[in-house]
Amino acid sequence: xxISLIIPAHNEEGYLENCLEGAIRNMEDLFEIxxxxxxxxxxxxxxxxxxxxxxxxxxASKGLTKARQRGFLEARGEIxxxxxxxxxxxxxxxxxxxxxxEKDSKIVxxxxxxxxxxxxxxxxxxxxxxxxxxxxxxxxxxxxxxGGNFAARKDALQKIGGFDLxxxxxxxxxxxxxxxxKVGKVKFKKSLFIPTxxxxxxxxxxxxxxxxxxxxxxxxxxxxxxxxxxYRDIR
Numbered sequence: 001x002x003i004s005l006i007i008p009a010h011n012e013e014g015y016l017e018n019c020l021e022g023a024i025r026n027m028e029d030l031f032e033i034x035x036x037x038x039x040x041x042x043x044x045x046x047x048x049x050x051x052x053x054x055x056x057x058x059x060a061s062k063g064l065t066k067a068r069q070r071g072f073l074e075a076r077g078e079i080x081x082x083x084x085x086x087x088x089x090x091x092x093x094x095x096x097x098x099x100x101x102e103k104d105s106k107i108v109x110x111x112x113x114x115x116x117x118x119x120x121x122x123x124x125x126x127x128x129x130x131x132x133x134x135x136x137x138x139x140x141x142x143x144x145x146x147g148g149n150f151a152a153r154k155d156a157l158q159k160i161g162g163f164d165l166x167x168x169x170x171x172x173x174x175x176x177x178x179x180x181x182k183v184g185k186v187k188f189k190k191s192l193f194i195p196t197x198x199x200x201x202x203x204x205x206x207x208x209x210x211x212x213x214x215x216x217x218x219x220x221x222x223x224x225x226x227x228x229x230x231y232r233d234i235r
Contacts, residue, residue, distance in 0.1 A: 001098055002031035003151065004077030008067035009048070010038040011235050012085035015197065016047045020054060022089035027053075029094035031077045035085075038067040044085075064147070065172050069163040072154070080157065084148030086197035088117065096192055097151045108184030109143075109177065111150035112192030119198040123206055130210055131190065141221055143186035147173035149194040152180060159183050171216035171226025178220055203234040 005023055009016055016035070023033050034055045035048040039062035048056045059070040072080060081097055083089060100110045113131045116124060138144040150173070157163075160179045167175050177186050200209050216226040 002077035003079045004075035005033045006071030009085040013043040015086040026094040036067040065163045081151035088195045108156035109152040109180045109186040111145040114196045116198040117195045143177040143181040144188045145173045145177035169231035170228040171220045174220035
C-alpha cells in the first residue's frame with residue numbers, strides 16, 4: 001500500500017528541515033514525500049530541495065485547503081498522508097498508518113492528536129484535558145481529524161471531490177472528516193500522535209485558540225460550515 005506524504009508549507013524555512021528529517025526516518029514505509037510550497041516568500045522551497053527525493057510543487061494561491069488540494073492532485077499513492085511543516089514525525093508513524101488501513105478495508109481516514117514539544121507543563125495538562133473532551137465528541141459524531149496529522153484513501157477523497165476550497169483555515173479538518181465519514185470509517189486513535197510546535201498557542205493564547213477550534217468543530221458538525229473566516233499566520 002503506497003503512502004504519499006504531503007506537507008503544505010507557507011514560509012516554513014524555520015521548521016521544515018526538522019519536519020523532513022522526521023519524514024525521511026519513516027521512508028521505509030513511504031512511497032513519496034511532497035512539499036507544497038504555498039506562495040512562500042522565504043526559502044521554504046530551497047530547504048525542501050536539500051533533501052534528495054523530496055518533490056517540491058508550487059501552489060501560487062495562498063490557503064491551507066488549496067495547498068492540501070494541490071498535494072492531492074500531485075500524489076501518486078493510494079494513501080495520502082498530511083502533516084504540518086512544524087511537526088516532528090516519530091519513527092514508526094507511517095508504519096502505523098499503513099497497518100490501520102490494511103487491518104480494515106472500510107477505513108477511509110485515520111488521524112490522531114498532537115503532542116506539543118515546546119509547551120509548558122500547565123499547557124500540556126490543558127491539552128490533555130482538551131483531547132479527552134475531543135474523544136467524547138468523537139464518540140458522538142463518529143469522526144474527528146487533526147489537520148496536521150491524518151491520512152486518507154485517495155479514492156475516498158476523489159469520491160467527495162477533494163478538499164473544500166471555500167474553507168480557509170478553521171474547521172477545515174472537521175470539514176474533511178465529516179465528508180469522508182459519508183463514504184467510510186474515520187478512525188481517530190490517541191496512539192497515532194505526532195509532536196508539533198505550540199506556536200499558535202504562544203501567539204494567540206491557549207484558551208483563545210482552543211475555543212476557536214472547539215467553536216468551529218461544532219459549527220462544521222451542526223451547520224456544515226465554519227464560523228471563523230479570518231485567521232492569522234503564526235511564524
